[in-house]
Amino acid sequence: MADIVVKTEDVVKEYRMGSNVLRALDGINIEIERGEYISLMGPSGSGKSTLFNMIGALDTPTEGKVYIDGQNMSQLSQRQIAAFRCHRVGYIFQSYNLLHVRSAHGNVTLPMIFAGIPEKRRNEKAEELLDMVGLGDRMYHLPDELSGGQRQRVAIARALANDPSIVLADEPTANLDTVIGREIIDLIKSLNEEQGVTIISATHDLKMLDVSDRIVDIRDGLVERVRNREEIEIEVGEVGGH
Amino acid sequence: MQQRTPIEEQIDLPFMESLRISFQSLKIRFGRSVITTAGITLGIAFLVSVWTSNEIGIALQESGRQSTINTFEETTEAGISTKDIWLIVMSLIVCVVGIANSMLMAVTERFREIGTMKCLGALDGFVVRLFLLESGFQGFSGALIGALIGTLGAVLLGLKDYGLDLFFYFPLLPAQPEDGPMQLGVIVVILLGCFLGMVLAVIGSSFPAWRAAKLPPAEAMRTEV
Ligand SMILES: Nc1ncnc2c1ncn2[C@@H]1O[C@H](COP(=O)(O)OP(=O)(O)O)[C@@H](O)[C@H]1O
Ligand SMILES: [Mg+2]
Numbered sequence: 220m221a222d223i224v225v226k227t228e229d230v231v232k233e234y235r236m237g238s239n240v241l242r243a244l245d246g247i248n249i250e251i252e253r254g255e256y257i258s259l260m261g262p263s264g265s266g267k268s269t270l271f272n273m274i275g276a277l278d279t280p281t282e283g284k285v286y287i288d289g290q291n292m293s294q295l296s297q298r299q300i301a302a303f304r305c306h307r308v309g310y311i312f313q314s315y316n317l318l319h320v321r322s323a324h325g326n327v328t329l330p331m332i333f334a335g336i337p338e339k340r341r342n343e344k345a346e347e348l349l350d351m352v353g354l355g356d357r358m359y360h361l362p363d364e365l366s367g368g369q370r371q372r373v374a375i376a377r378a379l380a381n382d383p384s385i386v387l388a389d390e391p392t393a394n395l396d397t398v399i400g401r402e403i404i405d406l407i408k409s410l411n412e413e414q415g416v417t418i419i420s421a422t423h424d425l426k427m428l429d430v431s432d433r434i435v436d437i438r439d440g441l442v443e444r445v446r447n448r449e450e451i452e453i454e455v456g457e458v459g460g461h
Numbered sequence: 462m463q464q465r466t467p468i469e470e471q472i473d474l475p476f477m478e479s480l481r482i483s484f485q486s487l488k489i490r491f492g493r494s495v496i497t498t499a500g501i502t503l504g505i506a507f508l509v510s511v512w513t514s515n516e517i518g519i520a521l522q523e524s525g526r527q528s529t530i531n532t533f534e535e536t537t538e539a540g541i542s543t544k545d546i547w548l549i550v551m552s553l554i555v556c557v558v559g560i561a562n563s564m565l566m567a568v569t570e571r572f573r574e575i576g577t578m579k580c581l582g583a584l585d586g587f588v589v590r591l592f593l594l595e596s597g598f599q600g601f602s603g604a605l606i607g608a609l610i611g612t613l614g615a616v617l618l619g620l621k622d623y624g625l626d627l628f629f630y631f632p633l634l635p636a637q638p639e640d641g642p643m644q645l646g647v648i649v650v651i652l653l654g655c656f657l658g659m660v661l662a663v664i665g666s667s668f669p670a671w672r673a674a675k676l677p678p679a680e681a682m683r684t685e686v
Binding site for chain 2: 272275277278279288290295296297298299301302303304305306307310312316317318319320321325329330332333334335361377381
């Protein structure tokens with residue numbers, strides 16, 4: 220039996236704006252296996268970020284259920300949700316979302332402070348992680364003093380601080396140029412391959428195609444189709460053949 | 462789907478850790494903190510100067526001296542002119558609105574930061590505590606400076622009106638003359654000013670911070686200022 224880490228059941232999300240109701244997700248059913256690299260693909264406005272927020276417990280669905288590690292997320296207490304965000308998931312955003320009052324190192328230590336890790340240990344861990352993402356020489360710079368690619372590396376190091384089993388990335392390369400974007404994708408892929416982290420990434424970056432195990436195409440709040448590795452390889456081949 | 466290890470409960474941060482984070486945050490956005498604090502200082506300086514001037518006026522009236530400038534004023538039975546009451550009420554309003562606005566702006570531009578901290582595992586209570594500490598410190602220091610500036614201003618004005626007699630009859634301590642109104646005294650006015658500034662700053666900051674902390678992080682992070 221496959222080890223399912225994320226499962227959504229008829230997830231609906233409606234945004235109410237005055238008397239208008241916008242149905243951003245219209246009944247999403249997906250299952251994600253542990254260790255997979257999944258890309259949520261779809262045009263802008265299709266509902267990728269909304270689904271990302273539901274899976275990451277950053278917002279609650281209007282209807283339907285989200286299970287993570289077999290846990291129905293709607294049954295968790297506030298404290299459990301905070302612990303879930305702290306320990307189980309790492310988030311990477313398009314706009315980095317670093318705290319601009321804390322250095323790169325300070326950003327990476329913060330989730331470990333919330334987790335109650337002793338100071339010495341968390342300082343060492345932050346240094347290790349920043350080294351790993353290639354920022355060993357920029358540890359004590361503020362985010363404002365770093366380039367976009369460097370900021371995203373800090374965000375990746377921060378996402379890994381408490382050894383999450385899932386990393387959620389919402390268009391991590393959208394604000395970066397092709398070369399830097401490629402480096403960020405390779406870095407995320409290496410987490411997946413070397414540490415077995417489950418990666419769920421919303422994107423419309425075609426560079427993400429060939430690193431994904433499966434691609435979930437989202438359109439108008441619905442899963443349009445799911446493509447697996449073999450189908451992707453054929454398509455990438457076709458694209459390459461042009 | 463198999464059940465895995467159940468999800469644990471998030472722990473509370475030690476107080477010293479919160480204190481450290483709040484001071485670091487004040488220090489790094491020093492320029493911005495000073496501007497917010499200046500808003501508190503201004504409000505309290507205005508309030509305390511009006512209030513102290515009033516105390517000085519009453520004290521010197523009690524002593525039988527009259528300001529050369531204020532003689533034309535109508536005075537109520539108690540000895541406080543309606544104009545003075547009006548001024549005190551107005552300065553109180555300016556102070557409350559000014560400080561609330563200054564704190565609200567400072568919190569609103571940090572909604573994204575609040576959402577981000579919650580993504581990293583912050584409890585709502587931690588977010589509120591962080592803003593309580595920051596605003597309590599800003600409120601106290603801003604109000605103290607404001608109260609001193611306000612008192613200084615009132616003393617200078619008093620010197621102009623009453624000359625050196627001011628110091629002879631200076632209403633430093635509370636007094637209850639038999640036929641006059643209760644006088645708080647300048648020390649109490651300063652203390653009240655500090656207290657009010659701190660309370661206003663803390664409420665003005667923690668209330669919006671609490672509301673932002675209650676939002677789902679996705680919503681808090683969407684807020685663009
Ligand atoms: N907080 C919100 N309030 C109102 N509408 C929203 C909100 N978030 C997203 N939407 C709308 O929901 C739809 C899906 O948005 P989103 O999930 O951000 O798409 P994507 O990430 O694929 O670009 C869009 O039409 C968007 O305008
Ligand atoms: Mg999006």
